[in-house]
Amino acid sequence: MIDDIDNLPLEKEKLPATARRHRLQLLRAWLLHFVSSVDNYIMECVLESSHIRLDLQLENAIHLGQIIDRLLIIIIENNLFIIKFEMLLIDI
DSSP states (O other): GGGGGOOOTOOOOOOHHHHHHHHHHHHHHHHHHHHHHHHIIIIIIIIHHHHHHHHHHHOOOHHHHHHHHHHHHHHHHHHHHHHHHHHHHHHO
C-alpha cells in the first residue's frame, strides 16, 4: 500500500524517499501540535471554569446535603456536555 504512493495519478513530481519522509515528519509534528493545543484548550478553559464554579458553590454551601446536590448537578451537567460533544463529533 505504501509503495503505491509513487504511482498515484495526481502526483506531479517524484520526490526522493528522504523528502517524503521529511514531509511526513512535518505532518506528524503539526498533527501532534494540533492535538496538544485542543487538549490544552479543553483542560484550561472548559474544565477550569467548571472547577471555579464548583469552588464558588461549595463556599456558599451550608450543610452536607447542599454540597452533595451541587456535586451531582455538576456531574450531570458535565456528562451532558460530553454527550453533546460526542454527538457533535458524530454529526461531523
